[in-house]
Amino acid sequence: MKKKYLLFAVSAAYILTLLTLTRPGRGAAAPLEGSSVSGVVKFAGVAPKPTAINMSQDPLCGSGATTEDVVTDGKGDLENVVVYISDGLAGATFPVPDEPALMEQKGCQYRPHVLAMRAGQKLKVVNNDGTTHNIHPIPANNREWNVSQPKGVVVEQTFAREEISVPVKCNVHPWMKSYIAVIKNPYFAVTGKGGTFDIKGLPPGTYTLQAWHEKLGMRIQKITVGAGEAKTVEFDYK
Ligand SMILES: [Cu+2]
Numbered sequence: 282m283k284k285k286y287l288l289f290a291v292s293a294a295y296i297l298t299l300l301t302l303t304r305p306g307r308g309a310a311a312p313l314e315g316s317s318v319s320g321v322v323k324f325a326g327v328a329p330k331p332t333a334i335n336m337s338q339d340p341l342c343g344s345g346a347t348t349e350d351v352v353t354d355g356k357g358d359l360e361n362v363v364v365y366i367s368d369g370l371a372g373a374t375f376p377v378p379d380e381p382a383l384m385e386q387k388g389c390q391y392r393p394h395v396l397a398m399r400a401g402q403k404l405k406v407v408n409n410d411g412t413t414h415n416i417h418p419i420p421a422n423n424r425e426w427n428v429s430q431p432k433g434v435v436v437e438q439t440f441a442r443e444e445i446s447v448p449v450k451c452n453v454h455p456w457m458k459s460y461i462a463v464i465k466n467p468y469f470a471v472t473g474k475g476g477t478f479d480i481k482g483l484p485p486g487t488y489t490l491q492a493w494h495e496k497l498g499m500r501i502q503k504i505t506v507g508a509g510e511a512k513t514v515e516f517d518y519k
Contacts, residue, residue, distance in 0.1 A: 316506040318514060319479040322472045322492060324351070324359040325519040334456045341412035342389035342454065349394045350496050358476030359518060361395040362494045363445060363462040365469035366480070367501075369488030375467050381405040381437065384449075384459065386414050386430075391449065391459030393471065395495065400443050400465045406436040415452035418461065420444055427452070445493050460495050485510070492516040 331347035352360040382398035384391060385407045398404060406416050408430045416436060417427040422444040428436050440447065440463040451457035462469065470478035485508040492500040497518045506512045 315481070316483045316485050316508065316510045316512065317479065317481045318483060318488075318490060318504060318506060318512045319477070320364075320514040320516070322359045322362040322364070322476045322478070322494075322516040323518065324353045324357045324476075324497075325517060326357075328353040328357070336389055336454070336456065339389065339412055339454060341410060346388060346390055348456075349390075351494075352394075353476075354474070358472075358474075359494065359497075360472050360474065360476060361393075362472040362476070362478070362492050362516070363395060363397050363469065364472065364478040364480065364490065364492050364516070365397070365445070365462070365464050366466055366483070367489045367491040369486055370466055370468075373466070375399075375465075377401045378467075383407065384461070386410055386416075386451075386457075389414075389451075389454050389457060391457060393459070395446070395460045395462070395471050397462040397464060397469045397471050398440075399467065400441060400463050401439060404438050404440070404461070406430065406438070408432055408434060413453060414457070416449065417452050418447045418449045420447040423447065423463065445491075446495070462493065490514065494518060 329351050334346045336342040377399050381403035383405050384396050387409045413431045415429045422442050423440045443465040444463045446460040446462040449459045468480050472478050487505045490502045490504050500516045
């Protein structure tokens with residue numbers, strides 16, 4: 282009788298172990314688990330029209346580019362909005378990715394126009410143009426730097442502290458402007474085509490979700506996401 286119970290107990294333990302080991306999303310994939318918050322950023326009303334940029338001072342820059350301070354499609358979906366968790370992570374720290382964040386200069390414009398990256402992460406700035414640029418971020422909460430960047434030269438820098446967002450200019454080409462959002466947690470996105478964003482791998486909790494646009498300013502929402510919940514939210518500008 283005793284032996285039978287023992288056999289039963291051992292079998293049950295074996296099955297439980299198997300179930301645990303074969304559950305999807307365990308082990309190395311763990312950081313990608315969790316809840317998510319996604320959605321869209323909208324601009325209500327008539328968006329200002331992009332205007333042509335006069336690049337005639339530098340024949341190596343090309344022509345035909347337009348301003349990017351408010352970029353929407355015909356449906357009011359707003360691009361270049363940084364959406365990030367600004368509060369609710371209770372001082373948690375997160376490893377900084379080894380891969381650098383990338384900003385390119387193409388046709389004498391910054392690509393992307395708005396970049397989001399981690400505090401302490403390496404920033405790699407590439408010059409794809411035939412001309413010399415001068416990359417010059419003007420931070421309020423980080424070390425300022427200002428580097429001449431001839432054709433083909435790669436610049437690498439970091440920003441130590443969170444700052445949303447650091448304006449970047451080029452001292453050679455006055456129309457060149459971009460923004461770098463430096464964020465201390467990994468929970469952020471920048472809206473692209475369609476005005477959408479998707480922040481994955483969030484632990485369940487209550488957070489302040491903030492949206493930042495270079496011309497239209499900040500929007501703030503309190504959100505609560507349950508375990509495994511895929512929350513959707515909308516931000517509205519006008
Ligand atoms: Cu330039």
